[in-house]
Amino acid sequence: MSTADSATIRRKSLKKTITDSRAIQLIILLIGVVILWSLISAIIERPDRYLPSPMTTLFSSVDLLKKGVLLSFYADTLNRLVIGSVIGIALGIPFGLLLGLNRNIADMFYPLMNFFQSVSGIAIFPIIVIWFGNSNTTVMIVILYTSFFPIAFNVLSGVRSVPMRYISAARTLGASRFQIIKDVLLPGAMPSVAIGSRLSIGFAWRAVIAGEMLAGQAGLGNMIFAGQELDNTAQILLGMMLIGLTWIMLDHFLLRPLESDTIERWGLVQR
Amino acid sequence: MTGEAKLIVQGLSHHYPDEYTGESVHALDNIDLQIHENEFVAIVGPSGCGKTTFLNIIAGLLPYREGRALVDGTEIRGPGPDRGVVFQEHAILPWRTVKRNIGHGLEIRRVPKAEREKTVQEYIDLVGLSGFEDRYPHELSGGMKQRVAVARTLCADPVIMLMDEPFAAVDAQTRITLQDELNRVVMATRKTILFITHSVEEAAFLGDRCIVFSRRPGHIKTEVKIDIPREDRVWKDMVDNPKFTEARDNILRLVRSEVTNDVDS
Amino acid sequence: MTTITEFSVAIQRRFGRQRLRKFILGMIPFIVLIFVWHLNSIFVWLDPVEIPPIADVWGAIFWLQSDCPGVIAAIEGHGDCILTNHVSSSILRVILAMVVGVPLGIGFGILAGMNRVVSAYLEPIGVFMNSVSGIAWIPLAVVWFGVGWETTLFIMLNTIFWLLFFNTMMGVRAVPKVLIQGVQTLGGTRLDAILQVYLPGAMTSIITGLRMSMAFGWRALIAAEMIGGDSGLGFMIFVSSSEFKTEEVFLGIILISIIFLATDRWLLVPLEKWTIERWGLVWKPT
Ligand SMILES: Nc1ncnc2c1ncn2[C@@H]1O[C@H](COP(=O)(O)OP(=O)(O)OP(=O)(O)O)[C@@H](O)[C@H]1O
């Protein structure tokens, strides 16, 4: 009886993995995409210029790896992302807090922030270039600028969304203003900090790529840009894949788990 | 009853294929049933015995392979306006007003607006929603939403109306009111109805016949006739109507024996 | 004196006390900023190449349009109407991309979302496309289409298509099955189900997609014009920057954000409100 049961369950789980598993679905999808891609590149004229086959694209990575540039590009880009977004977030959190805590300050700076947020990091690039030239500083400023706003706005609304009754409760316990901030408002705003950080890093990722392209600084962005100038389409495709995959990995395995953990742990804000 | 039955089910069985095991869940077993015009048939049975499965097959929402099912003489192939369904809950469109939800069936059939509005108003009045024509579902209570659902189905004028535990999600007080109202509506419209419920009382109160399903695989265990004229079916009188209490206790015993069996094995 | 009081009472009545207070407070930083900017042009703490005087930025409008024969010529796109030509070529691309991309994205999104298997397979593609979309496509687009209209249009189209496709698909997928069944049992066809259930059911999600596509698309378009374009505001500020015409860059940037803010505030937000009212409520799938 029990062996039959466990056999059924085992068979069940096996079939389940085959039909339902995201991993298997992904593999099937991937194979499909690669086949389609190969087909298209086989029929078009001058595939090396317009759409190199998956194999060619893959080999171009071997080439770049041998030259040792691929890894250093990768490291440069990630490095910029981390430094730029960390500084952006570190500046955005206190600013958002300040605005969240004081209605007057918030009303005063909200429109200004809104305006500057809509002046995207990419659009300010030509000015920053005039100020700092085609340099790493320029790229960093663009990243920093882009990542500042999402976190600041989120922290602001996070602090605002802490229910009044928590604050009143703390006050009836005799908490001081500082204690209320530390014990109620900050923890209450934690989920928003997490959500905002993920958004900020997402925006920063786009900004790194654009910044590197525009300012000609070594990295993945410049790799695809150079691919175009060198007529090396395989390098462009490789760079695009790396850009997409890196973001998905980063988001899926680091940022999203962090976000949901924080929300779960600190998610005391009910609406 | 004279004339051809509105719903004819012969030897209907159903197996759900189980994607995981390759084995199948035997949900319905050899159902034979006929429902005649103006009849109100209630189905009760233990949870998971296949009542919803049965109704979904009749509604055409679930394809069947074993047996036959005919409505008005034609084989059931997919859903259609000849069978109106009142679902358990949350099945009216949240972005349409009461009026437009109720008239939806007519709209689908391209009935001209003037005529549609007239018919809709009749049913709004019938289910007691006058004054709420232009409200959206989120502005209504659970009971009112179900009234909209009933009116929507009535308004499409189906040959047979199928109801799957339509009052299960409302509070006890509202349920009693809705049952009384449904009775009134049935008297006024003389609809043929297949009604599924968990509640033995509800079945005995509403049904002309009550079909008791066995536990899974569901088959018809027995049928109890409840021979009370519609006019007499009002809750305040029913509680001490001996015919009602007898039928109710009878059905209850039959259902209980199914449930207890379940526990024993 | 009385007229002033009357006036302020009238304004307060029109806008409400709170909104008036917010408006005035919100203006303060702008005024301070403009004031400091103006001081800089008097005392020249920073070189005019770095921060141009306000008057120069304002003057750049006329300087760029100086050879333009008139309003009619500007509308017709006369070659000498430099500023208006750049503005209209950017806006035209947005309109074109929206006209093509929005129906396509929504259409395919609905079709994909209706089928569980198809949408399960297409979801990762959507995620991938949205994470490379926009800027990272520019070099490839330049290879495919060369520098110019096609590339910039492609970048905008590509960005908004995937955003709308993905958002619509997810919205459609969240529509409860029982609503579809309800329409089917009323005799509704597949088209009825699409128009009356899937589309309104996914509407909040579609609007989110629309606002996102404008936000991301506009940024991507500016970048595309910088790298792979030969006209448009992005192209203009990029060229001006390389020629150190900072006043033109400032002008361009201000126009870029005004155009974006105006579309968002006066078009998309009202559209969002209108649809929400029209469709009855802020309907979110539970
Ligand atoms: N889609 C499905 N796939 C596989 N098995 C199913 C499916 N739907 C229902 N079943 C199984 O079929 C049996 C009958 O289900 P059904 O929903 O018809 O019962 P029911 O009588 O309506 O129950 P309840 O009173 O709880 O509503 C159940 O055992 C259920 O687990």
Ligand SMILES: [Mg+2]
């Ligand atoms: Mg059921």
